[in-house]
Amino acid sequence: MATEDEARAAVARLSRELQDRRPHIERRIDYFKGREGRLRFASDEFRDYFKKRFEGFSDNWCMPVAQSPAERMNPLGIRLEAESRRADLDLQRVWLASDADRDASEAFQVFVVAARAFALVAPNPRDATTPRITFEHPAQAIVEYDPATRESRYGMTVWTDDKWDYATLYTRREVWKYQRQTGLDRDPARPDRPTPLSVDWVPREVQGETWPAPNPLGAVPLVELRNQSLLDDEPMSDIGGVMAMQDSINLVWAYLLNALDYASLPQRVVLKSDVPKVPILDETGNVVGSRPVELDELLRERIMFLPGKDATIGEWTAAQLDSYSRVIEQAVEHIAAQTRTPPHYLVAKLVNTSAESLTVAEAGLVSKTLERITYVNPALRQVYRLVALAQGDDAKARAAAAGEIMWRDVQYRSEAQRADALAKKKAIGYPLEYLLELDGVPPWDIPRILEMARRERTDPTMERIARDLSGSGAPGGR
Structure with missing residues (x-):
């Protein structure tokens, strides 16, 4: 105490x-x-200028x-x-x-x-x-x-x-x-x-x-x-290692979004000309001087001025932005490899992929999930033990401390794959109750299904239908 x-x-x-x-x-x-893990910026100036434009991304x-x-x-x-x-x-x-x-x-x-x-x-x-x-x-x-x-x-x-x-x-x-x-x-x-x-x-x-x-x-x-x-x-x-990688990806996204805004459209250049100026007015509206146009205003208009004589006009063509996207794709592939997450969970590029290929792709995730289940099992046994203690059943509490936690199959399979596997196991003698467990039927539903199977075997009408479906005319035939 x-x-x-x-x-x-x-x-x-x-x-x-x-x-x-x-x-x-x-x-x-x-x-x-x-x-x-929102957008990251390489400099304070970059952040101050672009943060509000992409806020929430x-x-x-x-x-x-x-x-x-x-x-x-x-x-x-x-x-x-x-x-x-x-x-x-x-x-x-x-x-x-x-x-x-x-x-x-x-x-x-x-x-x-x-x-x-x-x-x-x-x-x-x-x-x-x-x-x-x-x-x-x-x-x-x-x-x-x-x-x-x-x-x-x-x-x-x-x-x-x-x-x-x-x-x-x-x-x-x-x-x-x-x-x-x-x-x-x-x-x-x-x-x-x-x-x-x-x-x-x-x-x-x-x-x-x-x-x-x-x-x-x-x-x-x-x-x-x-x-x-x-x-x-x-x-x-x-996600301990994913957080830093996500920050890196969002930094590249910041550059890419900026490039989409500033480099994907043609940029105009004025050569051999002075930077335009705007007049400065006094309180009465008289011109008292002039000042160059603000650089930010020129940037918004996508114009660059190079001072000099005999002005001419040129432009840059749109930039190629796939270099940014390739970096992001490479980083996402690293996340998939480091965390044993199937690539198709992160990048949807599957086209006519076979079930066998998907099984291989998810093998790492299946192993990882089974490992996490191993860490959870002792805690769940303790939870069931405490439930039995709260019910006043000490014998059940002792049994629960060494019980076996049952889990639904962590491997996703198509209905055809699962039915084929169960039929083959039935052919070599696996009992129906065990096959129901392998099929993921909840434990509380298994007795009901077994009772339905028993009634079906003892019902003359259902027995005749089963014989007809099996192709045998003799009673009890196979």
């Missing part, structure tokens, strides 16, 4: 660590959304790179029994009742982009058999581990309103709730990055609850989904 001093110290420590993480998390998510490659593995991560349940290896339908009922199928999809996307996401399991006071599963944003949740055992020691969620910062600290035995006054302190050296004021956390008492409240699960209910790391505490984002 944690003492009050230990809990208060943990809240202060974890809130500071979470504050340090937030800039990195928010930056990655901004790149994914396209709010960062962003060639966003972070989104397809991050979406491609996340959209293939679709859990179907968990197998517990060592003998039957069937999915536990009650745990899956809880999963669906919590809308976790949708929320998990969003959490997997955040896990890929921000390198972390979190799941929280809580008892349901209205229905003890249906605990609640929610997924938390990595900017609002954190887990601290025991350095010796790597087990969760503390979990904390935070949120803010106009007046207060709130924190809920979870230990194995207690739930500590705190709050502090909301405020932002601006460092003069970094006015762009406000930090919370140094205000102590005070107990947050909820009517009808003791303080601290007991934790009925006997385990930290907050679970971290961590992306790939290098045996350290720094999981890596799938």
Whole structure:
């Protein structure tokens, strides 16, 4: 059990660590959304002149790179029994009742982009058999581990309103709730990055609850989904390397857009003539002098003056701009290779491509997605374990800790390819139930299909139709 001093110290420590993480998390998510990674400019003058003209433009490659593995991560349940290896339908009922199928999809996307996401399991006071599963944003949740055992020691969620910062600290035995006054302190050296004021956390008492409240699960209910790391505490984002490449691409785009505006049309040149001047008038309208036409005005009119006698007029033909586009295409190819994203996900140039060719092109993405599933599996096993603990079923909780998470096939196949593979496996003796699993049928739907198949075999009318379709006239013939 944690003492009050230990809990208060943990809240202060974890809130500071979470504050340090937030800039990195928010930056990655901004790149994914396209709010960062906009046009880059090589000089301040270039930026000042062209930024407003192309404001809002962003060639966003972070989104397809991050979406491609996340959209293939679709859990179907968990197998517990060592003998039957069937999915536990009650745990899956809880999963669906919590809308976790949708929320998990969003959490997997955040896990890929921000390198972390979190799941929280809580008892349901209205229905003890249906605990609640929610997924938390990595900017609002954190887990601290025991350095010796790597087990969760503390979990904390935070949120803010106009007046207060709130924190809920979870230990194995207690739930500590705190709050502090909301405020932002601006460092003069970094006015762009406000930090919370140094205000102590005070107990947050909820009517009808003791303080601290007991934790009925006997385990930290907050679970971290961590992306790939290098045996350290720094999981890596799938778009970590794409962000810099996206900045480079948008720099080239800035040059290209400028070239489209200034070099794609013929440019007029006036030779051997003085630069035109405009008169300067006094308050009464009398001419008191003259000044040359502003250079910016000449640029807008696409005119260049070269002073001298005997003026003549010439022009430059339109510039060739494909050198810029080739650089962008090369950079996009590098992104595809470095992130194992199929090229046709980034550049749509497929024409009459065979299914076999697509399978080969997506092999890297399939391997990458299976790798991400490997990182997510321990967290999902822990989520199902916590659900069983919330239901009061310790035996099921122990089984869930070593259960097998079931996933929909991450390899996209055409219906013809899949049907052909299943028919061949049926021919060599694979049972129907296993074939249904390979076909991606949800576990809760398999018993219904098996029962339909049983009724079909025992129905005389359906048996006669099956014989006729198989081409055999004898009862039971093949």
